[in-house]
Amino acid sequence: MCGLVGCMDTRGRRDPDEVLLRQMNAAQFHRGPDQGGEHFEPGLALGHRRLSIIDLASGQQPLANEDGSVVVVYNGEIYNFPALMDELVARGHQFRTRCDTEVIVHAWEEWGEACVERFRGMFAFALWDRNAETLFLARDRLGIKPLHYAELSDGRLLFGSELKALLACADLPRVLDPEAVEDYFAFGYVPDPRTIFTGASKLPPGHTLTVRRGAPVPAPVPYWDVVFGNDGPADLEVATGEFVERFSEAVRIRMVAEVPLGAFLSGGVDSSAVVAMMSGLSEDPVNTCSIGFGDPRYNESAYAEAVAARYHTRHFSEQVDPDRFDLLDQLALMHDEPFADSSxxxxxxxxxxxxSRVTVALSGDGGDEMLGGYRRYRGYVREENLRRMLPDGVRRGMFGPLARVYPKADWAPRPLRAKATLEALAADAVDGYMRSVGIIDDASRRRLFSPEFRGRLGAYRASEVLRRHAAKASPDDPLAFVQYLDLKTWLAGGILTKVDRASMANALEVRVPLLDHKLVEWMARLPAHHKIRGQQGKYLFKHAMEPHLPSDILYRPKQGFNMPIGEWFRGPLRERLPAAVCSERMLDTGFFNPAELKRLVAEHQSGRRNHTRPLWSLLMFESFLRQRAEGADTRPDEGRPLARGVGA
Structure with missing residues (x-):
């Protein structure tokens, strides 16, 4: 895995700032500690950090074609590169290496912008074609690998794998985007294409950006989307057999590496299934890695050890202290913008x-999103079916007033916590799901934000992120509808961002077979009853894994990487919490209502209410401000419209 950076003069051929390029590249040293490379020419600079995985001897970047007119810097793995290489050789192209990077160069020469449609894998790359005076940026279909860019006022276009590379440039404005702040406190992350800064953007998954010298920087263009439906195999056994075959192939092509390879093994269904498939494909024992916690409420290590014993893996497990709150500030440094997923x-x-054991690890990410594993999916389907039974006016008139008078009862047993359900039933499909995925609801955010900041937001609400994607989702199938929304938001902005930054901070490459795009396209067409049946999520997946995994792995309640955050706030972080959340740094932004900040802290620390999620998001925001946004301008920019679409 690697990191890429670059700078293009979109207006002319000014000599690039070599010092800046090297600073940008150094900011991502962790992504590629093995080697570094640079390329300079009038109007263009490219930089690269390499973590060597394939073709260790000759895969250095930047990499060019025979005459040096096409140059690429690249982060990722293209798993079908041998077949593409054979096809390109048959068409007359000559290769100097046996690495996937060179395939990108010749694929561009052969197919132009359509080259990305032929790549199977995870990737982000920047390709410069000198003859066409064109820069081509691309990101993989699901957003496994990141790519950020920013256009400066002087016509320079900066780009890099992580936002920190762009922040190495002093000319990048540090103006915080009010809509990104609203999005963050709703979702716990800043969804694509925004970043927390107005002047920088993320290239969305499945998009390319073609920049031609002398022309305005255009909006990114999509080259792929997933289509959900119910026309996959209806028979359970037929679907099961086909799934195992496709899943096994997705795992197999991700086991190619010239460095030590292994897998994460949490003891959950998804990672255990990946290890089972790997063991069946490998003559040698698979390397597996897990962590355990002393507190049994957060410890799945016994299940991981059971899977490791069944498949005779080389299992490496370490017990860690769940109270690793000393890493809090590390999160802001890793993500470069506020990020509130405590896992x-x-x-x-x-x-x-x-x-410490391997350079490449396979993970089970994507199983819940693609195969219906989240409990919120089952709840949403029930709610949406009820919403559809009643006319909108009747539904809002019935459930809206009930929701307003029903008390908020987070402390009560789940069956008595009906306020959220009543509010969801009174809402439309998008707002109903927003209530399931949001970390702070609309009413709570209005109390959290200052009147002045609410005025700057105007009519904008974070639910517009979901509404934009909902316009392209299938409206007929409630499960497919929310799966599509999650693929476009939570998967790329939350799950995959978390895994990329955490793994690359340790110079580890992570591969995700359940997000192989061909497998994703097939799973998206599965009938809903293969994903959810009764109260059982991931029904087909678990049925398919019954010959490979014990039932207590497959059918136990989902646990996940939970952390005792709420207890930290009443214990070891008792003093730090109010000092951070109610600090002058937070108040100076003008974003927050000071009385609400104090109330949240006081009620939580007294035990009267549980405000773990909003307090954690506030703590992470303060850490971001302190470490990544010192000197940031939080004032409104009167000349800049708040609303920004893809590529803005």
Whole structure:
């Protein structure tokens, strides 16, 4: 795995700032500690950090074609590169290496912008074609690998794998985007294409950006989308057999490496299934890595050890202290913008442990999103079916008033916590799902934000992120509808961002077979009853794995990487919490209502209410401000419209 950076003069051929390029490249040293490379020519600079995985001897980057007119810097793995190489050789292209990077160069020469449609894998790359005076940026279909860019006022276009590379440039404005702040406190991350800064963007998954010298920087263009439907195999056994075959192939092509390779093994269904497939494909024992916690509420290590024993893996497990709150500030440094998924902490720890044994690890990410594993999916389907039974006016008139008078009862047993359900039933499909995925609801955010900041937001609400994607989702199948929304938001912006930053901070490459795009396209067409049946999510997946895994792995309640955050706030972080959340740094932004900040802290620390999620998101925001946004401009930019679409 690697890191790429670059700078293009979109207006002319000014000599590039070599010092800046090297600073940008150095900011991502962790992504590629093995080698570094640079390329300079009038109007263009490219940089690269390499973590050597394939063709260790001759895969250095930047890499060019025979006459040096096409140059690429690349982060990722293209698993079908041998077949593409054979096809390109048959068409007359000559190769100097046996690495996938050179395939990109010749694929561009042969197919132009359509080359990305032929790549199977995870990738982000920047390709310069001197003869066409064209820069081509591309990101893989699911967003496994990141790519950021920013256009400066003087016509320079900066780009890099991580936002920190762009922040190495002093000319990049540090103006915080109010809509990104709203999005962050709703979702816990900043969804594509925004970043927390107005002047920088993320290239969305499945998009390319073609920049021609002398022309305005255009909006990114999509080259792929997933289509959900119910026209896959209807028979369970037929679908099961086909799934195992496709899943096994997705695992197999990700086991090619010239460095030590292994797998994360949490003891959950997805990672255990990946290890089972790997063991069946390998003559040697698979290297597996896991972490355990002393507190049994957060410890799945016994299940991981059971899978490791069944498949005779070389299992490496380390017990870590769940109270790793000393890593809090590390999260802001890794993500470069606020990020509120607390499971980033154990993800960082398991990546650190894995890197001591292997350079490449396979993970089980994507199973819940593609195969219906989240409990919220089952709840949403029930709610949406009820919504569809009643006319909108009747539904809003019935459930809206009930929701307003029903007390909020987070402390009560789940069956008595009906306020959220009533509010969801009164909402439309998008707002109903927003209530399931949001970390702070609309009403709570309005109380959290200052009147002045609410005025700057105007009518904008974070639910517009979902609404934009909902316009392209299947409206007929409630499950397919929310799976599509998650693939476009939570998967790329939350899950995959977390895994990329935590693993690359440890110079570890992570591959995700359940997000092989061909497998994803097939799983998307499965009938809903193969994904959810009764109260059982991932029904087909678990049925398919019954010959490979014990039932207590397959059918136990989902646990996940939970952390005792709420307890930290009443214990070891008791003093740090109010000092951070109610600090002058937070108040100086003008974003927050000081009385609400104090109320959240006081009620949580007294035990009267549980405000873990909003307090964690506030703590992460303060850490971001302190480490990545010192000197940031939080004032409104009167000349800049708040609304920004893809590529803005």
């Amino acid at each position: 980033a902490l154990p993800t960082y720890e398991v990546s650190r442990i894995a890197r």
